[in-house]
């Protein structure tokens with residue numbers, strides 16, 4: 226019945242689209258853009274209806290009706306109504322659907338029974354029923370909702386890409402997913418507890434329940450690496466959501482994509498908040514008053530530019546309180562005016578008479594005179610963030626003059642020539658510099674202003690269009706205006722947001738948030754000034770040297786020193802869905818032996834396989850392949866590329882590396898790229914080397930050990946690290 230209705234709706238929407246399109250190309254600009262945006266809405270709806278083909282409905286909840294009869298409510302990926310507009314399928318995000326995820330025999334939330342529907346394509350292959358009868362209450366052991374469906378999902382073979390968990394969300398996860406939009410929500414949990422899954426479903430939930438607000442401002446999801454983003458990128462589209470920007474920490478500054486990070490000693494310095502004041506000093510020290518008077522030639526006349534003239538123009542610029550590049554415009558105006566006055570006085574003294582229009586022309590002459598340009602640029606050069614940072618690293622004397630209280634060794638660590646590519650740790654510094662410098666006045670900034678004004682006009686037009694078409698309450702002016710903007714080639718909200726450094730997102734989800742440095746948090750605050758955040762991570766897994774050791778500490782750049790409950794709240798996830806209990810226990814024992822704090826969780830299942838140790842890497846991969854699923858080979862970041870060659874000759878055509886290798890049967894990863902991912906089987910090469918490679922190497926090994934869903938094999942491990 227539901228699929229029949231789905232097909233019917235698809236046909237109807239296609240007809241509506243055809244009818245809008247057939248209205249021809251006539252009418253003014255506004256009529257055209259109205260038609261285009263309605264066409265766009267229909268196209269979106271058709272795509273959405275097509276995308277939910279698989280597992281359209283996955284659950285049913287039975288409640289008592291008014292007349293004592295049992296009412297069945299079906300839960301699915303989207304909501305559907307029949308031709309009389311009676312709901313026949315509930316979107317999983319509506320409030321009535323939450324009983325499906327949260328009801329238990331102890332707290333049935335008005336429900337009598339729950340059914341999981343397990344289907345393959347359009348065919349129902351199994352059902353699983355739970356009856357909420359208090360008499361059947363068990364002994365209080367681990368309570369899982371829809372245990373059969375859940376275990377089937379957990380033991381299914383992995384594809385290298387994360388899939389949605391919408392049919393089997395557990396009660397503790399559902400509470401987090403549906404938590405309010407406002408404020409900062411920290412989700413803490415050990416490896417495999419579903420933090421990433423919960424964060425993504427929460428994004429989908431928020432986009433649905435706060436559509437008006439988030440559709441135009443967008444949601445930003447930040448992950449640790451490109452391979453991680455690749456791993457999660459299909460989840461939101463499968464839930465019907467596309468208005469989201471996914472970015473790794475190396476992609477948060479538009480125009481620069483950093484893929485490599487600095488060695489830990491350097492990353493630590495660049496992550497400290499002192500870098501913010503260093504950059505502020507650097508920017509403030511970039512204006513230079515000349516030592517001596519300079520001759521300036523303007524159209525054949527020469528005047529003398531006094532240092533005081535420059536000094537007072539600089540003063541004017543600084544007093545404006547604007548950013549460096551914007552204040553420079555004021556400085557330049559003041560300097561040009563002052564030079565013009567001197568020149569005019571000189572010309573008058575020579576017997577020339579000058580009226581207002583002569584003065585205006587004279588000002589133009591001064592502005593375009595080569596000498597004047599050089600003098601003004603020497604005093605106050607327009608600067609880009611990239612140039613500022615390159616100068617800072619490449620000019621040791623300048624850096625030394627700005628950092629009298631730093632050690633020479635720390636300064637030396639920042640030293641680098643101008644051609645070196647920017648690193649992940651440079652991204653927040655570029656952003657900080659951009660904030661201090663402001664935009665260099667170019668056509669680009671004029672363009673942005675024009676786009677903003679256009680958007681305002683679009684919203685006004687949209688409001689009128691909604692009145693005219695009598696669809697008030699069905700479509701919002703904001704979303705209709707987004708339709709206009711999309712047709713004006715400005716791209717979708719997500720595209721525009723991703724390209725605009727000053728975009729303010731309505732909500733930000735940060736995954737693996739334990740890794741972020743204070744400078745990275747400062748950047749994120751600028752992207753989300755309303756401080757509506759979902760922050761997920763495991764503070765115990767922090768492998769980065771600049772990472773904080775408690776959440777309270779990590780949040781200081783966002784909200785200052787605040788106790789839990791004051792502007793931020795914490796939720797915990799306690800069940801490990803990924804890793805079998807033997808592997809989880811081994812990982813914990815290793816972590817404890819290295820003094821790492823461990824977040825306790827309970828694994829839902831055991832492994833069929835032992836943890837093996839094999840000398841040869843190729844043999845180890847063969848053993849791992851017995852699971853018949855995806856295999857990851859994790860080594861130190863340096864060794865990974867070497868292993869690629871070895872494995873490629875043993876398993877031709879089957880091996881890939883990093884983000885690009887996620888679709889391969891065997892993926893080789895550096896320990897730092899493994900964060901957040903999962904595979905059926907994992908081979909860890911020389912685990913002791915991973916521990917010793919970096920300062921927090923034991924945390925990196927802990928992450929690597931908690932990636933498999935089935936099997937763990939150590940290779941080339943003559944000495945196993947402590948605790949194993």
Ligand SMILES: Nc1ncnc2c1ncn2[C@@H]1O[C@H](COP(=O)(O)OP(=O)(O)OP(=O)(O)O)[C@@H](O)[C@H]1O
Pocket residue numbers: 375378379388390393394395398414415416417418419420421422423763802803900901902903931
């Ligand atoms: N309710 C659920 N139903 C089905 N699968 C689930 C559920 N919750 C989590 N999983 C699965 O468990 C695995 C681990 O989830 P996820 O990657 O979100 O954990 P995590 O806490 O982010 O892990 P880590 O911190 O180790 O990266 C994933 O395969 C996810 O799909």
